Amino acid sequence: MLKNITLGQYYPVDSWVHRLDPRVKILLTIALIVAVFLVRSMVGYAILLTFIFLASCLANVPFRLMIKGLKPLRFILILTFLLNLFFQSGGGEQEILVHWWIITITRAGLRQAVFFSARLALLVICTSLMTLTTSPIQLSDGIELLLSPLKIIHFPAHELAMMMSIALRFIPTLLEEADKIMKAQMARGADFESGNLIKRAKAMVPLLVPLFVSAFRRAGDLAMAMEARCYHGGEGRTRLRVLKLTRHDLFAVIAVALLIGVIILERAAMPDGWPL
Amino acid sequence: MSIQLKNLTHVYSGGTAFESVALHDISFEIRDGDFLALVGHTGCGKSTLVQHLNGLLKPTSGQVLVDGEDLNGEHVDRRKLRMRIGLVFQYPEYQLFEETVAKDIAFGPKNLGLSAAEIEERVRTAMAQVHLNYDKYARRSPFELSGGQMRRVAIAGVLAMQPKTLILDEPTAGLDPHGRDRILGIVRELHQSGTTVVMVSHSMDDVARLATRVVVLAHGSLLADGTPREIFRQREMMEEAGLGVPEASRLVQALRARGLDLPDDLYTQDELYDHLLRLWKEANPC
Ligand SMILES: Nc1ncnc2c1ncn2[C@@H]1O[C@H](COP(=O)(O)OP(=O)(O)OP(=O)(O)O)[C@@H](O)[C@H]1O
Numbered sequence: 169m170l171k172n173i174t175l176g177q178y179y180p181v182d183s184w185v186h187r188l189d190p191r192v193k194i195l196l197t198i199a200l201i202v203a204v205f206l207v208r209s210m211v212g213y214a215i216l217l218t219f220i221f222l223a224s225c226l227a228n229v230p231f232r233l234m235i236k237g238l239k240p241l242r243f244i245l246i247l248t249f250l251l252n253l254f255f256q257s258g259g260g261e262q263e264i265l266v267h268w269w270i271i272t273i274t275r276a277g278l279r280q281a282v283f284f285s286a287r288l289a290l291l292v293i294c295t296s297l298m299t300l301t302t303s304p305i306q307l308s309d310g311i312e313l314l315l316s317p318l319k320i321i322h323f324p325a326h327e328l329a330m331m332m333s334i335a336l337r338f339i340p341t342l343l344e345e346a347d348k349i350m351k352a353q354m355a356r357g358a359d360f361e362s363g364n365l366i367k368r369a370k371a372m373v374p375l376l377v378p379l380f381v382s383a384f385r386r387a388g389d390l391a392m393a394m395e396a397r398c399y400h401g402g403e404g405r406t407r408l409r410v411l412k413l414t415r416h417d418l419f420a421v422i423a424v425a426l427l428i429g430v431i432i433l434e435r436a437a438m439p440d441g442w443p444l
Numbered sequence: 445m446s447i448q449l450k451n452l453t454h455v456y457s458g459g460t461a462f463e464s465v466a467l468h469d470i471s472f473e474i475r476d477g478d479f480l481a482l483v484g485h486t487g488c489g490k491s492t493l494v495q496h497l498n499g500l501l502k503p504t505s506g507q508v509l510v511d512g513e514d515l516n517g518e519h520v521d522r523r524k525l526r527m528r529i530g531l532v533f534q535y536p537e538y539q540l541f542e543e544t545v546a547k548d549i550a551f552g553p554k555n556l557g558l559s560a561a562e563i564e565e566r567v568r569t570a571m572a573q574v575h576l577n578y579d580k581y582a583r584r585s586p587f588e589l590s591g592g593q594m595r596r597v598a599i600a601g602v603l604a605m606q607p608k609t610l611i612l613d614e615p616t617a618g619l620d621p622h623g624r625d626r627i628l629g630i631v632r633e634l635h636q637s638g639t640t641v642v643m644v645s646h647s648m649d650d651v652a653r654l655a656t657r658v659v660v661l662a663h664g665s666l667l668a669d670g671t672p673r674e675i676f677r678q679r680e681m682m683e684e685a686g687l688g689v690p691e692a693s694r695l696v697q698a699l700r701a702r703g704l705d706l707p708d709d710l711y712t713q714d715e716l717y718d719h720l721l722r723l724w725k726e727a728n729p730c
C-alpha cells in the first residue's frame with residue numbers, strides 16, 4: 169500500500185557500482201546533476217540517459233526501478249510539461265501547431281515542454297542511481313566525511329549525519345507501522361479513501377495518533393539504548409567501516425569526467441540561446 | 445457464513461529483489477461454528493493468511509470466497525464485509541487512538557453508521573464481554589492502561605461491531621499467564637455463544653484446550669488440516685513443522701513407550717487423567 173516508493177530505497181545486490189566509495193558517489197551524482205543542467209538539446213539527454221542506463225546495468229539494478237521512481241513525481245512532471253507547452257513566450261520559431269480558442273501551441277513551446285520535463289525526469293533518475301546503489305548508512309557516512317572540513321567553523325557534521333541515518337533507518341519501519349495501523353483501522357471499518365478533503369483529513373486521525381505514539385516510544389527507546397552504550401556525540405568516535413578510495417573509484421571519476429566532456433562539446437555545438 | 449480459500453498464493457513485493465512467496469497454493473474452508481486454530485512456525489505466513497480473510501490483502505493468485513462470492517470481486521463492499529468478519533491484529537493495543545476507552549471502542553460501530561444510543565449499548569456490551577468495568581474504565585484514556593487492559597480494549601473495539609466471524613492473530617502474545625487465561629476465556633465464551641473463531645496461536649496446549657479444528661502451515665504451504673485429535677497424533681509431522689504437540693500428548697507418548705495401555709490419540713489433560721484413573725482402578729480393584 170505504502171511500499172512503492174523507490175526514491176531513497178536501497179536495492180541490495182552486490183555490484184561494481186555498489187562497492188564504490190559513497191563520497192565518490194555523492195560527488196559524482198552532483199557532477200551528473202550539473203551535467204543535466206549543462207545539456208542544451210535532446211541529443212545531450214540521450215547521451216546522459218545512455219550513460220545512466222549503462223551504469224544501471226553495471227549496478228545490477230533493473231532500469232525499470234529507476235523509471236518507477238518517477239511515478240510519485242508524475243503530477244509535477246505533467247504540470248511542468250503543460251505550463252511550458254502553453255506559456256512559452258517570445259524567441260524561437262513561432263510556427264503555430266495548434267490554435268484553438270485561447271490555446272496556442274507553438275513548435276518552440278512544444279520543444280521547451282519536452283526539454284524541461286526531460287530535465288526534471290533526468291534529475292530524479294540520476295539521484296535514484298545513487299540512492300538505489302548506496303545503503304542509507306553508507307550515504308550518511310559519506311555525507312559526514314564530506315562535511316567534516318566544516319567542523320572547523322563548528323558545523324555539526326556528525327550530529328547531522330547521525331540524525332539523517334536515524335531518520336533514514338526509521339522510514340521503512342514507520343511506513344510498515346503505518347501500513348499495519350491503517351489495516352487495523354480498516355478492519356474496524358475506517359474509510360481512508362472516499363469523502364471530501366475535510367472528511368479525509370479527519371479519517372487520518374486514527375492513523376496518525378497511534379503512529380506518533382509509537383514513533384515517540386521508539387525514539388525514547390533508541391535514545392536510552394544509545395546512552396546505555398555510552399554514545400556521547402561525535403568527538404573521539406572511531407569508525408567501524410573506514411572508507412578507502414580504490415582504483416575503481418578512479419575509473420568511475422574518469423568515466424563521469426569523459427561524459428561531462430562530451431556534454432560540454434554538445435553544448436558548444438548548439439547555437440547560442442538554444443533552446444529558449 | 446462460510447469463508448473458503450481456493451488455491452490462495454501471496455507474493456510480497458513481486459518483481460523486485462525483495463520478492464518473497466509468503467503463501468503458496470492454500471485451500472481450506474472455514475465453516476460456521478468452527479473454532480479453527482491456525483498454527484505454524486514463525487514467519488510461515490499466518491498473519492499474511494488472516495489478512496486475506498477480510499480482504500485487507502489481495503491474493504496474488506487464487507480466491508477467497510465468502511458464502512460462495514469472491515471477496516475481491518468488483519461489486520463486493522469490502523468495508524461492509526470487514527465488519528462482519530472481525531480481525532484482531534497481532535499486538536492490537538498499538539491501534540488505540542481516542543481520548544477515552546469508550547470512544548475508542550465506539551470507532552467501529554460509528555463506522556457502521558449506528559445511532560448514538562445503539563453505539564452506547566454496543567460499547568457497554570463489548571466492555572462486558574472483555575470483563576472491563578464500564579463505570580471504572582469508560583472515561584479513562586486508553587494510553588494509561590496496562591498492556592493487558594489495552595489489549596482487551598482493542599479486542600472490545602472489534603467485538604463492538606458484533607462480527608459473525610472473529611479472527612484473532614496471536615491474541616495472547618506477550619501477556620503474563622493470568623492475562624493469557626483471561627483473553628482465552630473471553631474467546632472461548634464468544635465461541636460458545638455462536639461466533640465462528642479463527643485463532644493464530646503458538647501454544648499447542650491452548651489449541652488443545654480450545655480448538656475444534658487445526659490448520660497447520662509450514663513455509664507458506666498447508667501441511668495439515670483436521671481435528672486436534674487427528675493432528676496431534678502425528679507427532680513427527682508436528683515436530684518437523686517446528687511446533688511440537690501438547691504436553692498431554694507428549695506424556696502419553698512417553699507412557700506408551702513404557703508399556704502403558706493408552707490410546708495414541710489423547711491430547712487433553714482431562715482425557716489423560718480419565719484414562720490414567722481407569723488404569724489405576726483396573727490395577728487396584730478394591
Ligand atoms: N509487508 C511485508 N513485505 C514483505 N514481506 C513480508 C511482509 N510481511 C511479511 N512478509 C514475509 O512473509 C512471510 C510471512 O510473514 P507473516 O507475518 O505472515 O508470518 P507469521 O506466520 O505471522 O509469523 P509470526 O509467527 O512471527 O507472526 C515472512 O517471511 C515475512 O518475512
Ligand SMILES: [Mg+2]
Pocket residue numbers: 490491492534613
Ligand atoms: Mg504473525
